[in-house]
Amino acid sequence: MMERLLESASQLFLLLLLSPLVTGVIRTLKARLQTRRGPGIFQPYRDLFKLFSKGMVIPETASWIFSATPWIVFFSTILAGLMIPMVAADAPLRLFGGVLAVIYLLGLGRFFLALAGLDSGSSFGGLGSSREMTISALAEPAMMMAIFTVAIGAGSTGLTEIAGAAIGQNWRFLAPAQMFAFAALALVLIAETGRIPVDNPDTHLELTMIHEAMILEYSGPYLALLEWAASIKQLVLMTLLINCFWPFGLQPTWFGFGAAQGIAWLVAKLLLISCAIVLIESVNAKKRLFRVPELLAVAFTLGSLALISTFLF
Amino acid sequence: MMHILDLQFGERIVTLMAALVLVLQIAMVAQRWIVLHIRIFAAQSFCLAMIAATIAWFNHAPHIYIAAALTLVVKVILVPILFERLMVKMEIHEEIEPFVNVPISVLIAGGLTLVGYVVAESFYKPDETGLGHNALAVAISLFLIGFFTMINRRKALTQVLALLSLENGLFLAAISLTYGMPLIVELGILFDVLVAAMVMGILVYRIRETFESMDVSLLRRLRG
């Protein structure tokens, strides 16, 4: 019990600290790739600090949903984050739920974010909510296919078991099924984290934005909470991806010297993924909204392929 | 004079008369004039009465005499008079225009006779004397032809006549198959026939009054 609490605390700490960094890193790398100096990898921390210290304006048209949403989004993301193995193979709150729970908790956050987007009555918020719900809905089957593949392999939806299964037996992560599933999940991740080519996280051009449109009316601490939650979500999904498919360096436990090693591994893998994302973002243009389903259809196909190949090979 | 009482002789007579009845029925199919139609019906009924009498004589079945007498009274005298009165009263003088023209009707009548024989054929029992299957065949034929005549007529009055001639077929069957029904039954049936004739006569009259015509093919208001 006690060590569970400690584990949770430390993973929580990690989530809170690491997530803005990932965002910062990605931004900076992107800037460099576009031969700009970029804001520096610690800019997100400064942004958050600034926002937290500011006052906020709440639209008078909005209801309590508007004020409750940031908390719900933040906490549900955190909770999801505590269910995934980051450093130690067994996640601090594995008992609370596995991969399904993670997805549905993120869904809970999304649900309220969409409500908040409509709550202010501003048409941009509605636009954002509508697109967000649509895309996430279409991303769902692909994600579930991929998850089914890994879960069938592991015989469980518990993330710890999944990770364990992937390292445990003879290079299972090299199986084509795993590969397909990885690809599918990666595409879904791009859609879920609102990255190019699905959404452009750093634009406020209303015709293209999705996530930003929903939080358009937010300001000050609440905006900070939402931004932070967004980057935590991004971290969570990336970690989910890497630790489900390449669970190298996952430690049996959080304690002792292993922890540092585990964190190192984690950071390394995160860096890899970030680079990949940066590459993708830099070489692609944002797709039109109605081209996104094609992307997700590809993802679904990959997921199905993964599933089929589980009993072909 | 002994051979007059010979059953064979009786059978001959009856068969002959039955044939005659059949012929009359077919003649009725071919008939164009309503008056003649009524008269032929009367004649046919007369033959039937005779047949009844013969059978009564040869089979010593007294109660058939009563049936014969009743037939004579009802069908040979009362009904024709009733109808001729009706005709005069309604000054009907149109001729009958059947749906199917005469030659074909006659052919059909012939065919129906055949049907009658085919049906009756299964009743033929060689061991059994009497008027059995012939009479039955004739009766069925009469019945069918009368029925056909009903379908083939436009005028209310002629339809009634056809119905009555159809019942003649039944009468023939009654007396020749079973040597008459129990008397009470005969009485009941004949009474019914009489009433029926009267009722229908009244109906015909009222139709004539209301529609200015007896053409039942005009009665087509009630559909669906």
Add this chain to the structure above:
Amino acid sequence: MAVLFISGIVVWLAGAVASLALWRLPVIARRVACSAALAGSLLDLAASAASLFSASPTFIGIPSGNPVFTWAIRLDPLSAYFNVTLAVLAAAVSLYSFGYLKEMEGRRNLGAFGFFFNLLLMSLALVFTASNAFFFLVAWEVMALTAFCLISFEHEKEKTRSSGLLFLIMSHAGTGLLLIAFLTLTKTTGNLDFASFHLLASRMTPLEQGAVFLLFLFGFGVKAGVVPLHIWLPEAHPVSPSNVSALMSGIVIKSGIYGMARVFFDFYGTPALWMGAVVLGLGVISALVGVLYALMDHDLKRLLAWHSIENIGIILIGFGAALMFRALGQANLAALALIAALYHTFNHAMFKGLLFLGAGSAVQATGTRNMELMGGLIRRMPITALCFLAGAVAISGLPPLNGFVSEWLTYQALLAGFGTTQSLTRLMFPIAGSMLALTAALAAACFVKAFAIPFLALPRSPEAAEAREVSLVMRFAMIALAVVCVALGLGATGFIPAFDPITQQALGVRASSALVVAHGWAMSPGTSHGGTISTTGMALFFLLAGAAFALPLVLRWRRRIARGPAWDCGLPALTADNEYTATAFSKPLRMIFSALYRPRREIQAEYEVSPYYPSSIRFASEIEHTFEKRLYNPLRDRIMAVANRMRGIQAGSINTYLAYIFITLILLLLFGVRL
């Protein structure tokens, strides 16, 4: 138990008669009807809850004055379970009706309403407990009849009449199928007793088995609203009074589910694999079709009706999986799937009832069912909004509420299914799973719309701006159901053992010990190691986090919060006219799934000055209801055409009539005699 149950029935019956007798005194009639309904429900609840855990089923036989007509009642776990569902929902709805019917006083015959209302509850209780084919069918038809009378209670409206009629006709057609099916069973056993049907299928030829199975599936499917037999449902549920809609969607369509459970898991021993596959397939299709049409519907109550179809689909997915597992000899997995289905049945009854009550309040307050004309109700009617939100979260299957639990169980069943067979059929499980995921996500999208458009932002019509919160008793009823939903979510592990008697009876296994782990803190699929969830834990986490962080911080920031007009990208004067509408919200999905919807839109713009500044724009958009258009309407037209042609038989000419007889006679004389 028997005494309790019977007294419940009697109370309902008495209430029905009494309120009919008092129809001239609306106030008293209303009170009598509602309190009788409430009392009956509570008695029923007591009786069925008690017998749910009793080892042996309770038999009740009441002698009747008509030897043909026997009251044969049996309270076994399955019946008890559905009775509990009925009783809880009915209690809440009758409470709600106290306030809801007040509006109708004087305008409508509340005596008649109370009569049918109580009879409906009674017949439902009897449907769930009848233990004899004849009596079951009687209760079944009485249920349909009373439901019809309640649906067409406001029969002045043409739409109401046609909808009610459609319901009556379709459900009667379904009953026809059931009749044939039951009689085929009876032919085999020689009596009508359900007890004699137990594990009967094994004693029938495969052909008979298949035929009877399909007959039952479609016969009950009509009432449950399984696609493609669902068309009556989205018509009938919206037009009826909202408390009736709550019952219809909550429990009446569950009678079909009960029937299937009874037949599939009591009458059939080991079904063939294809049977399960068929049910699974139908479930997936129903779920998708239901939610997709719901997304496009902006009549608040019809939207909920479409979601009933979706949830029936989810339940059927559970049933299908259970049947397949049973065919494959996996009793434990079958138990898991069955529990998932039954749990979802109960959950759906609760949150759908709640949502309909909430919708009813909103409709009563605004006088319209069109959500585009509501808006901003959360400020006018906070409690209703809160309850509706709870229902929305629950039906979207979001943690930690009850919808999530049953959907999670369903996923686990499907997941485990993959390993049970080597044949290609195992592919059905993951496909069903991903389709279920799609359904759930779309449902979430739909309920963002269904909550946000009517309850959030600015009022979209004067009526909405004037809306009043509903009366205390109505609010209380909704709160009660909301609490039940939360409890079913957080306390899931506490409810699981209630299924043991059912699975024991149906499959001969008790699953709860495997499903409930960690001293009742978490739930596991019971199939393999790990993969647990703990809704309790999640809830605790939220509470702690809220108390520890949110509360103090909010207090600290309170001074820094300013209220101001929405920024809205700097557009001036935000009005209801430039709010995002439901139509606009569902636009992307409408375009993505246009193959199914075949949407039609027309835009009329009037220009005054220049072609760039239209003075007014009229936009109309409608989608095609494929099943009516492509399946039912052509069928109906064909039949009517044939009927019209056949009327020619009776053309009025007596000669023709005589000819019919003549020809028949000749044919019979020539051939009939030889038959």
Add this chain to the structure above:
Amino acid sequence: MDRLLLIALLLIPIATAVASFVARRRAVMELANLAGFAAVFVVAIALGAQVLDFKTVSIANGFFYADALSALVILLTASVALICATYSIGYLRSDEQSGELGDDATGKEQLALLRMYYTLTPLFVFSMLFMAVANNLGVMWAAMEATTLASIFLVTFYGKVNSLEAAWKYAMIGGVGLSMALFGTLVAYYAGHNLTGSAAISGLNWSVLAQHAAQLDKTSMRLAFVLILMGYGTKAGLVPMHTWKPDAYSQAPVPTAALLSTAMMNCALYGLIRFYILTSRCVGAQYPSRLLLLFGLLSMGIAIPFVLVQTHYRRLLAYSTIDHAGIMTTALGIGGILGSFGLMLHMTFHTLAKTLLFLGAGNIYQHFRTNQFADIKGGVLRAMPLTGVIFLLAMLAIVGVPPFGLFQSEFIILRAAFEGGHLFAGVLFVLFGVGVFVGLLLHVIGMVLGPRGDAPVAPPRPWRNGSMLALAIVLVVIGFWVPAPVFELIRNAAQVVSGQ
């Protein structure tokens, strides 16, 4: 005692007819009819009780003969007659006021018409009762013919063009039908002509033939049954001999129509059943049952399209009667103790429900003055609540919706069908049932429900509504509770039919 009963049963209607014929005032005729039919009803009950005690009652050395079957038919006929007598008082009075019976200021015309009605109705009932107690098949036939003759002028009661047409078709088709029946009776007699001894003497007595059925000539019985089936089938209104029914029912005064479609149809079926018993005992049950199933299912099937696209509500009822004639024929064809029981039960329930429907239709017609659904377009429930409710109730009963009785009887018949191996017939039965259900409900819901429109609210009508209410209560109650003796009677009748 028993002697007295049968005599009274036949004499009371005659006396009633005579009384109304000589009566000079309307009130007297009404009273005579009411009293007469009440008496008949009582006697019928007494007869039923007697039959329950002694199985059979027969007098005049077997000329009159009553067993459970006849007793049941008599009881049904008597009750319908009583209800209709009560109803027609109000019905004809309102007709007289609204000038339906002609506009003779002195009221002579009207009185003449009323006299005809009140005289012919008892005669009509008499002939039906007579048929039910006649043992001699020939006499039975004569009585059947008498029913036609007595009812023709009731059909032409309103003297309209259409009623004449209807009467003509009724007369012609009925005439043909009955001559087929007579032919059948003859052949049956012929089949018995080689009986010996005392049997030969009373050769047409059903009870005798039934005893010696085995020795009857088989081929003749086959022929006889075909002819009888078509003959009495015409009166029962089996397809394709049904064509007269919609016309006659829609034109006759409503109480007469009720009698025609319930009591008279029962009698026709009664005759059919008597011959069925003989035939099945003679040549085995299979032959007749095939023919019966053929006609029964055909009737049920053909009724559907006419119900679906019907525009005239009394014709609608007529087609429903045709459908039920088909149901009962099918039940007879299915046979067996269960089938016969279902048949008898169905006859009982159908008689009550259909009567109620016709009376309701009468109220609606007299209020709205139209026969077309299109002209009523809804609102009956609002305009005349009691009639509306009762009409809907009876309609639900007639389409076999539980908890009303007809569901029970149809369920039993179906069960008999399935257990008797008539799967195909059973499935068709259900199918046709649904079809008719759809058609009837489609029209009736549209007519009864809906806003009132411009129709005035109906005035109170004690005679009509009183009789309807009574009958409705009976109809509902009998679904749950059948008085034990009545049930016993029905069961015995079924035993007579199935011969077990």
